[in-house]
Every structure is written in C-alpha cells, then in structure tokens.
Amino acid sequence: MNAIIFSALWGVVMMFSGIVTQNKRYITAMASVGLLLLLATNCLHAYGIWVIKIDTHGTLHFDSFGLFFNAIIFFSTLLYVLLSGSDIEKTGVHAAEYYALIFFVLAGVSILTAFNGLLMLFLGIEIMTIPLYILTGADKRNLKSNEASLKYFLMGSFSTGIMLMGIALIYGATGSFGIAGGVTVAPSTGLAIRPSFLEIGGLILLFASMCFKVSAAPFHFWTPDVYDGAPAVFTSFMATIVKSAGFFAFVKLFDSHTAVLGDTWYLLLPFVILITLLIGNITAVFQQSVKRMLAYSSIAQAGFMLFALYGTNDLSKEGLLIYAFSYSLATIGIFAVLIKIKDYSLDGFNGLAAQHPFLAFSTTICLLSLAGIPLTGGFFAKYYMLSAAIKAGGIFWLVIVAVLLAAVGVYYYFRVIQSIYFKTGTPEFHQPISKAFTWGMFGVAVMIVALGLFPTMLLNFFYF
C-alpha cells in the first residue's frame, strides 16, 4: 500500500517540479531521491509499518513475495535512473514529465504485485502501460518513435480489449472477480465438476492478453518495432522493469488456475514457450542492430521466464525473482552503454575495449550474464527456471530444446563481445564517458557476479 500511494504521489510531485526548476540535473536528483524513499517505504511495509492504513476490502493482498518483488523493481529503477538519467534528460524538453510517467508506471507495478482480483489486475496493467505509450513517443520529432508509439497503443488497446473480454467471461462463469480459481468439487459425488466452457474461454483470453504484455510469441509482433522505435532509454525501461512486472502478474494470476485449464494448460503453455524461444533466438541471430537484437533477445528471455508458469512450485517463484533481477541488471547495463553510442549497429561497438577497457569489462559481464555463463547472475536465473521445469516433470524435451536455443543465444551475445574486444575501431559517443558512469557500470558488474556466486544472498533477503 505504501508503495502504491507514495509512487503516485511522487509522480505528481515530479510533474510539478518542472514548474519550479528548469535545471534537469535537479529533476533527475529528485527522481533518485523519490526512488530511494519509495524503496524505504516499501521496506517499512514489509516490517508492518503502514504510512496510511486503507481497507481495500480484499481487492489487494500484500505478501512478502510481492513486496520483495517491489523492492527489486524499485532498486532496478534506481539503478536505471542513476546510469541513464542524463540520457532521459536529453530525450526531449519535458524531463520532469518523463520521470512523472516513470513513477506512474511504478504505481501500476505496485498494484500488479498486490492484486487480489481481476479488476485490480486490469487497473494495474492499464496504469502500467498507458504511460508507456507516451514514453515510447517521447522523441516527438522522430518518425520511428511516433510510429512505434501508435503501433504500441493500437495493439495494446486491442489486447486490453481481449483481457476485458476474458474477465467478463470469467465473471459470467463464476460470478466473482476473485483470482482464487481451482476446481470445485461436487458435494454429492466427491468428483470434480468440469469447469464451464465460459470459464475456460475466459482464462484463455486472459492468457493471450498476458502473453501480449510480456511479448511471448505468437503475440510478440509489436515488440521489435516498439523497442526499436522508442528512444533507447525508454526501451531499456520497458524491456526490463515493465516486462518483469508483467511476468510477476502473469505467474500470480495463473498460479491457481492451472488446475481449471487441466490438460489444455499443458498443451498451450509448452507450445507458447517453444515458439517464443524459437522466434526470439533465431531471429536475434540475424539482427545487425544491437538495439533490435536486444529486442528479440528480450523475447527469447521471456521464453525462459515462461518456465516459471509451468513449474508453479517454490523453485519457480524464487527463480522468477532471480531472473527478474539478474535480467534487469544486465539489460539496464547493456542499454546504458548502447544509449551513449551513436551507431547502434554491431560495428558501433568496435574497439570499445581499446578505448575504455574498464567499461568494456563491465559491458562484457552484462552480456555474459544475458547469455547465462556461470559466475554471473544470468546463469542461476536460467538454472532455476530449468530446474523448476525439470522438477515439475513432463517437459524434459522442452528443457533440452531451451538449452539448445540458449547456445544460439550465446552466438548473438558473443558477437557484441567480439566487436568490443577483437575488432578494431573507435566507437563514437554522444558525449564523453564520465568517470561516474564507468564506476556505475562496474557496480552493476559486481552485483551480477555477486549474484552469480551467491544467488542465495538475494533469497535470504526474501525470507528475511
């Protein structure tokens, strides 16, 4: 609750800060302070201290899983602002508004981690995505940015429509907006009653719209264009924080509904995972632009995160936390560097190691983590997902396929490393790389490696 209220309030504060000062540095600093406070209030909530006590009549339910996920999201956003804040300022003239929108997204995320009913889910999703439509089009004079924004908006509203339809069907079938699904047992016979067609149909529509939000195939078509067209700073935000939050909601929503879908679920989900992994990985191989490659790689990573839906055991929940954190860290890191480089193609990275060895090292750690090499957080993220799927049993073949495609992933991530280290050239930056940025990136690299050595450290926080 603290986080929802505070993020919304701070969003308003950010909006008006543009009137008080024109100095963008101050605005970024304010946003960072706001994120720190947000993190703090969220932790206070975890210790049972509420800033404002509001009775939500059971529409919101706060548990340690959600609060911890909030903390991960706020921390990642803080990192994102610290690393890329100067680039957010440069996107356009309305720096204060961009931050305001980011805080509104976070308010949506906070609702998504606590929803206890389909209505709240819907509200959370909408509050999270509507600011994104604006952020995507933030580069007003760029045609691609406008196109991406419109495309995202149209497709997004379409999927929202589908979601509403699904919610309506479920309401019609069960008479409630609750998410505690499950199979009802007839008292007379003791046998499970077959769920009605309406309920199954509604769930499948919900599934499709959630797939759209997390860019799982075959609902992924918007992703490459939107990620490519949006200003790179906001692509970074969308691909990490928003996507992880979408996954959280996805897992929370379907945690108890798998039983209702029964066999359909075990047919549907492996299929979606398979094509998401295939499309994401194979298409990423052929990209020449690193930005576009990262867009496809985010689809591929979504394929891995979908395993959390299949497992629905403790491992998959822990795995989702680790995945979200390590993936966000690494992607924010690589995007932070990408934004600074003028040429988004692979050749733009040529010779980075010779010019900035320290920065190149940190960037490489981020890429290794995305590829899932041991000693980085990305390894344990993948490890947990595969582990959860193997533990759940039944789709070992899919695990093998996923692993083969992870090797394909190595191919395209390592092409960037090759450009950084083994090719000669001089990367051109929009402005000289500052010391602080280099050290910030190093901090990200250290966190990734720490997560790769002791992933349990993160989970220990979770279990308090």
Add this chain to the structure above:
Amino acid sequence: MIPVLLILIPLITGIVSFAFSAADMAKKIALVSSIATLGVAVWSVCCPPASALRFDEAWLPVMGARFTLEMDGMSKMLCLLTGISFPVIFLAIFRQETKSPAAFYGWMLLSQAGLLGVFLAADALLFYFFWELALIPVYFLCSIWGGERRIAVTFKFFIYTFLGSLLMLTGIIYLSYHTPGGSFALSAIYKAALSESQRNGLFWLFFIAFAIKMPIFPLHTWQPDAYEESPTAVTMVMSGIMVKMGLYAVVRWLLPLYPQSAIRFADVIIAFSVVGMLYASFIAMQQNNLKRLIAYSSIAHIGLMSAALFTAQPSAYQGVMVQMFSHGINVIGLWIIADAIEKQLGTRLLSEMGGLAQKAPTLAILLVIMGLANVALPLTNSFIGEFMMFNGLFRYNMVWAAVAGISIILAAVYTLRMIQKVLYGTVSPVTETATDIAATTKWALFIGVVLIIAGGIYPQPLIDLTNDTVQALITKH
C-alpha cells in the same frame, strides 16, 4: 587444503597479473606462480595426510550444492600434469614477445585455475562451473592472440563446447532430483535411483558434452582449426590438458554413474573412436601443414584412449591413466618444437621445409625423440600406455583391436614423414638462415625429454599413483 591451494594460486596470481603493465613482470609472476602450483601438486603426490586432500564447505545450501574438492589418484596425476605443463609452456615462450602480456598471462593462469578445478571438483554443479571457467579464458586467449581466422574459428569452438556443457547441465539438474536429498555431491549422485531408460538418456547427455571436448569423431571438426589458429601456448594447453578434461570426466562422471549404459553403448562409441582414429591418421598422412598434422595425430591418440575407456577392462583403464599423462607431455613437446620451427622458418608448410638438421642439430635431436614418443616406440613413455590399452581392446573385441592397430602403423608413417620432410633432404631456401633454438625453449624441451624417457623405462610410479581410481572403477562396473 591442497586442492584449495591448487586453485587459489593460479586464480589470485592470474587476477593480479592483469594489473601489471610492465611486460617482464607478468611473465615472471606467471612463471613463479606456475612453479608454486607445481610444488603443491608434487606435494599432493608425496603422500600427504588424507585430510589435506579434501575440502568441503557450504556453498549454495538452498540448492544442495557444496564446495567440495577431492583428490584421488587420477586427480593427483592430472594436477601434476597441469602443474608440470604450465611452467614448461611459460619457459618455452619466455623469450617471445606477446602483445599486452599482462592480459595474456592473466588469462593463461585463470585457465589453469579452471582446469585444476575441473580435476578436483567432487560436486556436480561445482564441476560444471569449473568446466565453463576453463573455457572462457581460452576463448579470450584464442580470439585476441590467435592467427588470422581466429575469431570465427574460436567462436565455433566455443559454441560447440558450450552446447555440450549445457546438455550436461540439464543432465546434472535432472540427476540431482533423483538423488537422496537432492544433492549434487559425487557420492550422492552415484546412488541416484534411476530407471534404465533414464540412465540411457542421461548417459548420452553427458557423453556428448565429453565427446565434444575430447574430441571424438564426428564431433571433432572444431579441433584442427582451433589448434592451428590459436597462439601456440594456448594450443599446448588445449591439446595437452584440456582434452584430458573429456577423458577425466568420462572416468569420473560417466562410467561409475551409468555402468550398464556404458556397456550397452560401448560398441557404438568404440566404433566411432576407432573410425575416428583411422580417419584422423589418414588425414594426418596427407597433411602439408605441420600444425594441422599434429592436431590430427592428437585426434587419433585421443580416439584410442576413448575406445579403451569403454572396453571395461582393468588393463585398458590403467593404460588410459598412464597415457593421459604421457600424451600431455609428448604433445606439448611437439607443439613447442613446431612453434620453434615456425618462428625460425616463417612457414608451417612441410613442402617448403627441408634440411633443418644441418642448421639446428639440437632441435633435430629433440624433434626425433618427440616424434618417436608420438609413435609409441618402446622405451618412450607412451609405449606402455598404448600397450595396455591395446591389450584391453584386444580382450574386448579382436576385430576392433586389429582395426585400431592399423593406426599405429599409420602413426609411424605420418610422424616419420614429418621428421623426414622437416629435418632431412636438401637445405631449402627458408631453412638457409635458421639457427638453433633459444636456451629457455631448450630447457623446456629437456624437461619433456627426461619425462619421456623416465616414463618409458619405469612407469610404475604412475601406475601406482592412479591405481586407486582404477580399482574404484572396476568395483563400480
């Protein structure tokens, strides 16, 4: 205590080495560090208390993975081989100039740490970690300091091995769910309750990873390219020690886990190994490129070892143990000479060479000794190993033994042809200006020759050292 030291010395000095920009400093650190590691490895062989050979600490309690290192005979033997190889390699390239030496020697030492970790780990997840860690430094070494086609070639090598190890990882995770208590410990994994079909499936998941590393025909295609394009020091590490990772892993992580599957698929694997031996030998005979010739000859030797491992014969196991050590020494010796020749003559094509014996007599003598060891002549170290392996193969199946035996003749053909082309005949234009090799290289080769002859005359210490591993393997089988 000892296992931790073995990993920590190269690991720490490797990281430290990156910080030194002065060329000589990194070189000296690397040499001193590798000699210190050798010292610890020798200590491990000289009967230290049993408690010093084991290290066990909690690592990832949630997953049931522990940081467990253990040394048995085979581990000691391979650590000793790694311990000897690195100083020899550093000595051999001591007079050579490398660009950005700090990074080069840093990566070299890190790869040593990874290799030693593979030979010591007694926890499946930890083993996987080190398996990858040994690979990453080599990737950077080859891609930065290698030959002209280095980037593409190394990439192929990397993807190949990474794919294999991911398959192994899924196998490891699957396995750990079937162990009592969900542990990754070696002892627990040996007790995993599995049905026959599960065992067979897992067997292949593991075996493909190891087969790529060894490499076994038809998964060997990365190897000749990688050996040719890598800087020679790295080629020595790869062919002398890294390929032993595959063989070691078969002995430690494959045969004891799925003995029935190993027997069931033995014929298939031996067939591939033996065919690979002949195939590689024939290519080596046609080879005009010195480095590729040695690469293919290495495939042939590894093929024999892999075939011997699946015969389930004690003598073959024993032979593999001896041969792993001997092959490491011999092949590193050959690479040092090949490198010296290439540096002298500026070419690696046999057709352009000739008459080197007149210009560089010491080099000529050393090459002949190394060459004869490569053919496994009696009184050289590889004779005893190959003899025992053929003995086992013969007991297992006479036909395979006979087919594999052809490769011995072929080995003599291509090795002697190489010696003849390089050393004898009329002095070719490129040989005209050649001089004898540098003193440090000579010392490195001298160590190799001593080991070759000592191993050929009295191999018993090596057999005694690895006896416990062989006995354990036989009881599991």
